[in-house]
Amino acid sequence: xxxxxxxxxTTIIAASSVGTLxxxxxxxxxxxxxxxxxxxxxxxxxxxxxxxxxLATFAAGFVVRPFGALFFGRLGDLIGRKYTFLVTLxxxxxxxxxxxxxxxFSQIGxxxxxxxxxxxxxxxxxxxxxxxxxATYVAxxxxxxxxxxxxxxxxxxxxxxxxxxxxxxxxxxxxLGVESFEDxxxxxxxxLSIVMVAISYIIRKRMSESPVFLKxxxxxxxxxxxxxxxxxxxxxxxxxxxxxxGATMGQGVIWYTGQFYALSFIQKVCNIExxxxxxxVAIALAIGTPLFxxxxxxSDRYGRKWIMLSGILLGVICYRPxxxxxxxxxxxxxxxxxxxxxxxVNTIPSSLNGSNDSLYITTTSIxxxxxxxxxxxxxxxxxxxxxxxxxxxxxATNLNNSDFWTMVFLVAIQLVFxxxxxxxxxxxxxxxxxxxxxxxxxxxxxxxxxxxxxxLMPFMATFLVEISRKSGESQPYLAGLWYPIIIGAVxxxxxxxxxxxxxxxxD
Amino acid sequence: xxxxxxITSIPIIALAFFAVYWGLTNAIEKITxxxxxxxxxxxxxxxxxxxxPITFGGLSIMGxxxxxxxxxxxxx
Numbered sequence: 001x002x003x004x005x006x007x008x009x010t011t012i013i014a015a016s017s018v019g020t021l022x023x024x025x026x027x028x029x030x031x032x033x034x035x036x037x038x039x040x041x042x043x044x045x046x047x048x049x050x051x052x053x054x055l056a057t058f059a060a061g062f063v064v065r066p067f068g069a070l071f072f073g074r075l076g077d078l079i080g081r082k083y084t085f086l087v088t089l090x091x092x093x094x095x096x097x098x099x100x101x102x103x104x105f106s107q108i109g110x111x112x113x114x115x116x117x118x119x120x121x122x123x124x125x126x127x128x129x130x131x132x133x134x135a136t137y138v139a140x141x142x143x144x145x146x147x148x149x150x151x152x153x154x155x156x157x158x159x160x161x162x163x164x165x166x167x168x169x170x171x172x173x174x175x176l177g178v179e180s181f182e183d184x185x186x187x188x189x190x191x192l193s194i195v196m197v198a199i200s201y202i203i204r205k206r207m208s209e210s211p212v213f214l215k216x217x218x219x220x221x222x223x224x225x226x227x228x229x230x231x232x233x234x235x236x237x238x239x240x241x242x243x244x245x246g247a248t249m250g251q252g253v254i255w256y257t258g259q260f261y262a263l264s265f266i267q268k269v270c271n272i273e274x275x276x277x278x279x280x281v282a283i284a285l286a287i288g289t290p291l292f293x294x295x296x297x298x299s300d301r302y303g304r305k306w307i308m309l310s311g312i313l314l315g316v317i318c319y320r321p322x323x324x325x326x327x328x329x330x331x332x333x334x335x336x337x338x339x340x341x342x343x344x345v346n347t348i349p350s351s352l353n354g355s356n357d358s359l360y361i362t363t364t365s366i367x368x369x370x371x372x373x374x375x376x377x378x379x380x381x382x383x384x385x386x387x388x389x390x391x392x393x394x395x396a397t398n399l400n401n402s403d404f405w406t407m408v409f410l411v412a413i414q415l416v417f418x419x420x421x422x423x424x425x426x427x428x429x430x431x432x433x434x435x436x437x438x439x440x441x442x443x444x445x446x447x448x449x450x451x452x453x454x455x456l457m458p459f460m461a462t463f464l465v466e467i468s469r470k471s472g473e474s475q476p477y478l479a480g481l482w483y484p485i486i487i488g489a490v491x492x493x494x495x496x497x498x499x500x501x502x503x504x505x506x507d
Numbered sequence: 508x509x510x511x512x513x514i515t516s517i518p519i520i521a522l523a524f525f526a527v528y529w530g531l532t533n534a535i536e537k538i539t540x541x542x543x544x545x546x547x548x549x550x551x552x553x554x555x556x557x558x559x560p561i562t563f564g565g566l567s568i569m570g571x572x573x574x575x576x577x578x579x580x581x582x583x
Contacts, residue, residue, distance in 0.1 A: 051545050062553050238577050241569040452558055459550040463533075490522065497508075497515050498573070500583045 012141050013153045015207055019089050019200040020134040020154055022193070024161020025168075026096040027127050029189045030060075030120060032165050036186045040104045041113045049105060052113040060124030065451040068128020069443035070227065076133050076439030077226035080217075081140070082209045084439070085133030089204065092126035093197025095119040100190025128451075132443030139430035140212035145300060151426035152296020159259065159289050166278070168192060216435045223436040230433075230441040239432050240445055246499050247428060248449025250312040250491025251421040253484035255450065256457040257315065258414035259285070261480070264458060265323060266407065269477045270330035271395040273375075276404065283408050288415025292423040299424030303501045308428065309492050311420025316488040318413070319481045326410050327477060329403050335368045358382045371400035453487060509579045516573035523566035530559045 030037065042053030068088075076084035099119050105112045134154050142150040168189045176185040216222060223229050230236050259281070266277045299307050328334075364376040374397050381390040399407060429442035461480025468479030534551040537543060572578060 062557055234572070234577065238569070238572050241565055241572070242578075244565060245569060448561060452553075452561065456550070456553070456558065494515075494519065494569075497512060498578050500580070 009141060009150060012207065013138055013150055015200075015203045016085075016134045016138050017153050017157050019085065019204055020130055021157040021161045021164065022196045022200050023089065023092045023127055023130045024158050025164045025196070026092050026193050027123055028162050028165040029096070029169065029193075030099070030123065032169055033186050033189070036182055037116070039182075040186075041102070041116045043105055046105075048110065049113045052117050056113075056117045056120040060120045062452055062455055064121050064124030065128040065447045066444060068125035069132060069447040070128075070440065071125065072129020073132055073230075073440030073443040074226045076129070076136065077223055077437055080209050080213055081133050081137040081439060082204070082207060085130055085137065086201065086204055088126040088129040088133065089197060089201055091122055092130065093193055093201070095122040095126065096190050096193040096197075100187040100193075128443065128447050131446060132439050135426035136430060136439050136442065137210050139427060140210035140435070146297075147430070148299035148304065148424050148427040149293065149297040151430065152293045152423045154426055155292045155296065155422050156289050158255075159285055159292075162259070163282070163285065165189065166282075212435050221436055226437045226440040230437045230444075236433065236437060236441060240441055242494075242498055243429055243432055243442065244445035244448055246491060246495035247308060247425060248445045249453045250449075250488045250495070251308065251425055252449040252451075252454030253457055253487045254312050254315045254421045255418050256454040257319065257481070257484045258288075258411075258418035261457055261461060261484075262326075262411050262414055265326065265477075266330070266411075270326060271397050272330055272407070273396040273398045276398055280404065280407050281411055284411035284415050287408075287412045288419055291416060291419035295419045295423035296427065299427060304424040304428040304431075305495065305499045305501045307424055308421050309495050309499075311417045311422075312488045312495075313492045314420070315414070315417040316485050316492065318417070319485055320478055322410050322413060323478055323481055324475070326407060329406050329410070330397055330399065332366075332368070332372065332374050332397060335370070335372060357384050368400075370402075372403065373398045457483060509576065512573050512578050513576065516570040519566055519573060520570035523563045523570065526566070527559055527563040530554050530562070534559075 038053055042049045042056075072084050072088055075087070096119075099116060102108075102112055102115050102119075131154075134157075135151055138154055139147055139151050172185055172188045173181040176188075230240060262284075263277065263281045266272045266280060267274065270277075272280070295307055295311075358381070360378075360380045360382065362376075362378040362380070364374075364378075366374040368374075374395070376396075377394045379392040379394075383389070425446075429446060430438060433441040460483040464479045464482050465476050468476035473479065534555040537551045538548050538555070540547075576582070
């Protein structure tokens with residue numbers, strides 16, 4: 001490849017990736033600010049608003065994303081990749097911006113949650129159409145021998161989008177102060193989106209259409225009905241099924257486990273302090289993200305199939321020992337003999353809102369000899385009418401330096417599995433389908449694998465832990481891992497037998 | 508390899524039936540449970556109306572294709 005070609009390709013990758021990154025940013029800020037959004041638009045005391053909230057949470061991720069994949073995939077195969085992912089970018093950007101403009105439930109009543117729901121659904125729809133477009137567009141510009149390397153940049157955008165959303169939220173919160181942020185400042189990350197999207201739109205608009213698509217169009221070989229050809233014809237549909245059950249299903253659960261479940265486990269099961277837990281995952285992500293490109297590149301040399309399946313298989317084999325080690329690392333019960341300092345700080349009875357109810361706050365602080373510290377805050381509300389007390393306990397462990405880095409290492413290992421499974425997948429999917437139906441065919445299995453199988457990970461894990469607790473198993477906190485382990489094992493089983501390593505099946 | 512693919516069709520189809528059995532029994536139990544809130548029910552509706560049809564339909568069709576030799580080396 002010449003220097004000019006490489007430079008041109010770098011520009012294409014950068015322009016495509018920035019747009020996709022912004023779409024992920026837009027999608028994630030809603031999730032990251034879910035608690036505040038809920039108080040502003042979906043008061044839990046109101047059942048209708050609470051129902052709309054649940055719909056907004058689940059529908060956007062599970063139902064609408066695959067529909068977006070079908071709708072925009074079809075469009076992309078009919079009119080071209082460039083215009084389609086320009087449309088998804090605009091829809092996503094406008095929806096995000098408008099969420100930041102909606103008056104609260106207290107100002108306009110039910111119209112507020114209804115509007116948020118509609119805009120959230122539009123976000124899901126746009127996201128469903130974006131990824132396939134960006135991956136296809138980049139792949140169709142890339143030389144076949146380096147397709148894994150170039151498309152792996154697109155693969156980093158989901159992680160970077162999550163990063164960006166957290167950074168913007170934290171910076172806004174720090175600049176405005178917690179009170180202002182919760183009052184109106186939470187709107188800033190949403191409103192900022194319009195600026196980012198406008199810049200990305202201008203860049204993308206200047207880009208040319210995919211040369212491979214233009215060639216197919218010039219030859220008059222454009223599909224007249226991409227949906228029918230993708231899913232109605234046995235020859236292509238069998239590849240859609242293979243992509244789903246032999247690759248994206250397992251890759252989706254590995255991705256969610258390594259990034260979201262790890263954070264949730266550290267915070268909720270290991271009780272690691274909020275800021276420290278975010279640092280652990282952020283450092284691991286910083287270590288893991290470049291690996292997407294490395295494994296994408298390695299897939300050009302050694303093939304996609306075994307790199308992806310090895311990443312999933314490693315997750316299947318290693319998750320339980322890794323999470324057990326994470327639990328042990330944060331477990332303070334073994335440290336009790338080494339206590340250097342322990343103090344009950346206060347127990348304060350106080351009157352609540354002028355009523356006769358009382359709130360007792362008990363704070364227990366322990367510092368261990370190895371510098372690990374533990375803080376427990378117990379809030380007990382005793383009601384004047386003698387009804388059952390309400391108890392809320394918050395635990396926060398601050399790991400010492402050595403345990404902190406052990407935890408980073410354990411999360412980073414999972415990111416290696418994620419990078420192996422996720423880095424080469426865009427190239428793999430693109431090469432599985434012919435140009436005329438590529439956008440449609442690859443988008444659906446990707447969004448079913450990631451949105452549905454991956455997206456259900458937190459829910460399924462919680463359910464499995466609940467079953468395990470009821471049956472009295474010794475390590476119920478590890479039971480949630482059975483979901484990614486089983487799904488991953490099925491994917492490896494199917495993928496190993498049915499996927500044929502064929503890097504250049506389609507250009 | 509072709510023979511292995513055809514044999515594999517049996518566990519794939521069995522898996523489809525197992526998934527639908529597991530999902531249906533749990534989803535129905537959770538959805539019809541007394542005092543179940545919408546937050547608790549909603550994921551099970553997703554399982555029932557989205558995950559299960561995809562898993563059952565997809566795996567059984569894939570198993571059928573594998574059994575009929577659609578994934579044979581000559582047809583890939």
